[in-house]
Amino acid sequence: MPASEFLLIDRYFSQLGVKRADVLLGIGDDCALLQVPEGQTLAVSIDTLVEGVHFFPDVDPESLGHKALAVNLSDLAAMGADPAWVTLALTLPQIDETWLEAFCCGFSTLAKRHRVQLVGGDTTRGPLTISVQVHGFVDPAMALRRDSARPGDLIYVTGTLGDAGLALLGKTEGLSLGEPQATLQQRLDWPEPRVGVSQTLRDLASAAIDISDGLLADLGHICQRSGVGAMLNLPEIPLSDPVKKHIQQTQKWSLPLSAGDDYELCLIVPAENQAELEERVPGLDVRISLVGQIESSSGIRCLDDTGAPIDIQSGGYDHFRDR
Amino acid sequence: MPASEFLLIDRYFSQLGVKRADVLLGIGDDCALLQVPEGQTLAVSIDTLVEGVHFFPDVDPESLGHKALAVNLSDLAAMGADPAWVTLALTLPQIDETWLEAFCCGFSTLAKRHRVQLVGGDTTRGPLTISVQVHGFVDPAMALRRDSARPGDLIYVTGTLGDAGLALLGKTEGLSLGEPQATLQQRLDWPEPRVGVSQTLRDLASAAIDISDGLLADLGHICQRSGVGAMLNLPEIPLSDPVKKHIQQTQKWSLPLSAGDDYELCLIVPAENQAELEERVPGLDVRISLVGQIESSSGIRCLDDTGAPIDIQSGGYDHFRDR
Structure with missing residues (x-):
């Protein structure tokens, strides 16, 4: 059986980062269901990395996974927000499992360090493009x-x-x-x-x-x-x-x-x-x-x-x- | 002055969709600040469209703007959630203002119909790729x-x-x-x-x-x-x-x-x-x-x-x- 999108997403993404109690439903349904703590505001930021524009084709995939999440967590830090959830839209020219494993390792290690859970993903075929969206919480008076x-x-x-x-x-x-x-x-x-x-x-x-x-x-x-x-x-x-x-x-x-x-x-x-x-x-x-x-x-x-x-x-x- | 990313985002994206009272801070800061109604759960979904995979290079940009949002609103509908906010990560090979205007028109018309506000965007240079993430609300017992x-x-x-x-x-x-x-x-x-x-x-x-x-x-x-x-x-x-x-x-x-x-x-x-x-x-x-x-x-x-x-x-x- 050829590697399918569904199996791929399952294998690499469903356990990425930590498991959080405020994630009522994670990857695998039409939407993730997420609980924002009372009194807190949701802070959302999105960043895209494109091969040849934001990184070189020969970049170490592990560092790329790290950086794709890091630049988004940096936006949460700049807003004074606590990191919580992340989604990943990954467009890949082909399935290279070695590459994917290294990318996910870099992404997941940083996610775990900041107690972030991956709650949504979309993997498509095309030129290498990585869109990451982070979600965090902040007291609106403290933003x-x-x-x-x-x-x-x-x-x-x-x-x-x-x-x-x-x-x-x-x-x-x-x-x-x-x-x-x-x-x-x-x-x-x-x-x-x-x-x-x-x-x-x-x-x-x-x-x-x-x-x-x-x-x-x-x-x-x-x-x-x-x-x-x-x-x-x-x-x-x-x-x-x-x-x-x-x-x-x-x-x-x-x-x-x-x-x-x-x-x-x-x-x-x-x-x-x-x-x-x-x-x-x-x-x-x-x-x-x-x-x-x-x-x-x-x-x-x-x-x-x-x-x-x-x-x-x-x-x-x-x-x-x-x- | 050459068209810059900042001006571009400002001109086309800052007024896209409707203005909602639950958006404390929209496009233009490190993060958007968003208020989820009490008792409601946040429903989140992300979808990417890639040229040559999900649509033909000669596609009408207005219909593409519509479809990029529509497929995401469809995920919210499938979860029983009310649409609220959307973010758009747009990777473009070049700035074509006629294309952009048509794309934004298709996107915005549908956003207005469902009272959705664009709260985050990232425009980058590269092969045409469109990642849209929608956010909606649902009573968790009704999801x-x-x-x-x-x-x-x-x-x-x-x-x-x-x-x-x-x-x-x-x-x-x-x-x-x-x-x-x-x-x-x-x-x-x-x-x-x-x-x-x-x-x-x-x-x-x-x-x-x-x-x-x-x-x-x-x-x-x-x-x-x-x-x-x-x-x-x-x-x-x-x-x-x-x-x-x-x-x-x-x-x-x-x-x-x-x-x-x-x-x-x-x-x-x-x-x-x-x-x-x-x-x-x-x-x-x-x-x-x-x-x-x-x-x-x-x-x-x-x-x-x-x-x-x-x-x-x-x-x-x-x-x-x-x-």
């Missing part, structure tokens, strides 16, 4: 919307910025990055959604976004939706050694400011919460850096270490822009 | 699961079966279908999700499925999950004149039994609800036919007009089966 930044609020970012961009640059331009190559590649292929940071700090923040299109573009979204501007202290932007070196060599800030794929969080925090936030920093699994402040006048100003403005041109990643 | 059919229950189907299959056959085999071609093509391109039938009859039914892979395959899913079998009276299967003619010519029942894409409902109804159901039939916008009965022994038996068994070989549509 980290993009439209709630106010002048005077502080701008924090998690981790270091530009690492994934440098790895991508290394790959596309054949740049030799030496020994850090593996670490940078890890940052590109295995992004870590900042769910823990979000859960620890969400009651102190007023707004947030995850940095998928570059800090300037993503902070720009917050500014636009909130009707504000921002000032960034470039020397405070957290950088890994390879990115620092690249900036020194090229005199360009485009990697930490405009490269996507880091999936770090940009958190906007009212100044009166700064002390409380700093008290909680030791409990975080990743560094968090104060990089600037929200201002009332529109636009994003970048300052150097003397406080002088630096002109930054490049925006973030845009699928349909001529490149 | 039409596949695992609740019992021996003695009656099997009903809506509309007529095999029309979409005949249209497809006409197209792929260059069959001349004469005057009914347009009507059959309409059935293939503009399927009507049976939301109204589901809402009117769901309290009388014990189980349901929508017929997307053919009656035998889909009824087979119900039988398998419920641990039962079924008997089908072939002369009772509702047929349009062209399909009736095709069966007479070919002596094959494969169109109404095994062709997909009709998106009619198969409803399983306890015998004691038959009288009440028949009282409600005049209020339905589509015919409903009693075609068989659930049995305790496994397998699906097909009987002819003398009550003699007919051997039916073909199963339903399967994306990865050798064809």
